[in-house]
Amino acid sequence: MPDKLYPEVIPSSSHAMRCQDLSPNTLKVLKTLISHNYKAYAVGGCVRDKLMGQDPKDFDVVTNATPEQIKACFRNCRLIGRRFRLAHITFGREIIEVATFRGHHKEEEDQSETKPEITDDPIDSTRRKLSPREQKYSAKIKADKKSKTSQDGQLLRDNIFGSIEEDAARRDFTFNAMYFDVSDESILDFANGMTAIKERQIEMIGPSDIRFREDPVRMIRAIRFAAKLNMKLPDSLSKSIKENAHLLANIPAARLFEETNKLLLSGYGVVTFESLVKHKLLAQLFPLLADLLSDENSKEYQLVLRMLKNTDNRINNDQRITPAFLYATFLWYPMEEKTQALMFESSMPMHDALNLASADIMFRQSRRIMIPKRFSIPVREMWTLQLRLQKRQGKRCLQLITHPRFRAAYDFLLLRGQTEGGELLEIAQWWTDFQKIPDNEKQKWVAALPNKSPRRRRKRKPKT
Template sequence: MSQRLILRDNVYGSIEEDALRRDFTVNALYYCARDYSIYDFANGYPDLQQRIIRMIGEPAQRYREDPVRMLRAARFAAKLNFEIEAATAAPIHELSPLLGRIAPARLFDEALKLLQSGYGAAAYRQMQRFDLFRYLFPLTQEILDDPEWPTPILVQHVLKNTDKRLEQGKSVTPAFMFAALLWYPLYQRYLEILDEGELPPLQALHEAANQVLSAQVKATAIPRRFSAPMREIWELQLRLPRHQGKKADQLMAHPRFRAAYDLILLRESAGEDLDGLGQWWTNYQKANEVQRRDLNTETATDEQPRKRRRRRRKPSNKPHE
C-alpha cells in the first residue's frame, strides 16, 4: 500500500498531540512562562543537550508523508550545528527522489530558507552529504559532477558571501543567488548555442537563459520579479568586458551593475581568468574623472568571457522527468 502525502496537518488537539505531530524531537519542546518549566513529550531535551536531530516516529514513514522533512533535517542540522541521528539520516539517500513530487513553488521557498538564512554554506554541505541539492538545482548539480567546470568553488563562494552579508546586516536577493548558482549551466548552454553558429552572442545568451530558466522552474518555481533581474545580471556578464569610452559610465548606471560586478568577482575568486576584469571595474569605480579617462585608454579586454571546454550535450533535468 503506497504512502500518501500529508496535505493538511493543522488540526488542533492537546499540547501532547501537537508535540507528536512535529518533525523532530528538539522541535517539540514547550516553554511555560508561568512557572518557567519546559514540557517535553518526545524526549527532545536530552537530544537538545546532545545536539542531535532525531525524527519523531519512524523516519522512512515520516519522510514519505512529507519529503520536505529531508530538507528540514538538513536545514536544522546546518542552522544549529547539530548532527542528524543515524536512524533519521539512514533513509534519506533512498527516499530523496520523493522530492520530485513536491510543488516547485514550495521548493523555491525551501531553497530560500536553506540558502538565504545565514547558514547557506553549511546547509549546502548537508544537502551534498545526502544528495539533496540536485532536487533544488538539477542543472547546477550536473555541472557540479563535471570536474572540467569550477562550479563547486563558485557555489561555495556564493553561499559564503551570502552568509557574510547577512551577518553584516546587509541585504541579499534571491535574484542574485539564483543567477550565480545557475551561471555555469547558463554559460555551458550559451557556448553550445554559439557552436551551432546560428545566433550572435547576445541572442545566444538570451536563448540559453530561456532554456535554463524553463528547466529550472520545473524544480524550483522562480517568480518573474526574480527571473527578470537574473537575465539582466547574466547579460551584463557579456557586456562588462566591453567598457571602452562612454560604455563604462553607461554600464555603471545600469540598475543591475553592482550585482553583475559582484558575480564577476565571485567568478574570479572561483578560479576563472577574466583578464583582470574585476580589478579593472574596482579601479574604475574608485577613480576620479581624469583617472577614468586614463583607464579607458588601456587595451580593452576580450568581448566575451574566456571559454571553457565546450559541449554539445544539453544538461538534463532527470530528477524531475
C-alpha cells in the same frame, strides 16, 4: 508512531526562557486566546532557539481554538491555506502564525468522531436558512477539514484537529515538541527535546521513512537544523534521507523556493550545501547542476562554494543579500553551456543566444523551484551584463557604471574571475580599480583601453 505523547513539565526555575523572550505581539496573541478560555502556547523554533542560546526570530503559536474561533478573537486575523489551515494575525509587518492542535489523519469515515466543536459549521445554520453563497462556503470549509494523502503517503491536506498530546506526536523533531506556557513560564517537553538539545543530536518523532513520506520537506529541515544549530544527524537518519531524497520531486515548486532560501541564506550556506550534496538532495533542488557538481575541484563546484562563503560572511556582518545572486551563481554554467550550444547549432550571435538560453534555463529551473519574477528578472540582467562588462568599449563603461544592476553584475564578474582566473580576473580587477578613481579621470581610463572592435566604414551613398 505513537498516537499521543505525554509531557514532562519543566518549571521556570529549570530553564532560561521567559515571557520577555517572546515578541510583544506574540505575547499579546497568547494572552488574548487565554483570556477567551482557550489553551495557547508558544512552540517550536522560538523555544528551541532560546534554550540553545540563540535569539528567537520566528514565533509560532498553537491553540485548541479552531481557525474560525481564532478569527473571532482578532480583528486583524485572516485564515490561509488549504493543505494546513492556519490563522495569520498581522501587526504591521509582523505576522504571528497561529495553528490549531493537529490530530491524527484517519480514514474519512472516522472523521465524524473528532471533537464536536471542531466539526461545527463556521456559519451557524440553526439561526436561519443559509443563502446559496453561504452554503457553498460552508461546504468548502468542511471539505478542507478532511485529510488527504497521496499514493506515496504524502499528506496533501491535513485539517484534522485534536489535543495537545496528539499535536506533539505529529511534530517532526523532538526539540520542536516543546511548548512554552506563558501563564507560569513552564515548558511542556513531550519527546525528550531537552535531552536532544543537550546531546546536540537531531531525533525524529516516529519512523523517519513514514515521516518523510508524509512531508518530504522534513529532510531538508533536518539538514538545515543540523547546520544552523551545529547538531549531529544520526547515521540511521542520514541513511533514511539518502534513500528518500527522490520524494522531494513531489513537493510544489512554489513551496521549495521559500525552503531553499531558508537553507542557503541563513548564514550557514557552505555547511548546508556540502550536506545537501552528501545526502543527494541538491540534485533534487537543482537538477541542471547534478552532473556539474560531481567533482569538488571543478569550476562549477568552486564558484558555488565561493559564492556561499561570501554570502555567509555578508549575513553574519548584517549586510544585504538577495536570492537573485544565489540563483544567478547556481545556474550560470548550465546557462553558459546552453548559450554555447545555441551558437554552435544555429550560428546565432552571442547576445541572442544568451537571451534564449537564459529564458530556457530559468523556465526549466522554475519547474523544480518556482523563482518569482522579482528575482528571475534580476538574474537574467546580471547574466546579460556579463557581456557588457567584459567588452569595456567607448562610452559604454561610463554608462554601465550607472546601471541599477551594475553592482550585482560586477560582484558576480569578480566571483567568476576569482574562480576561473586569467583574462576574466584581469577584467574584474580593472573594474575594481575603475570604481575607485575620481570621475574626472574615468574618461582617460576608458580612452586608454585597446579598441578590440574597429569601427565599421560607412558605405557611401551612390551619387545621383
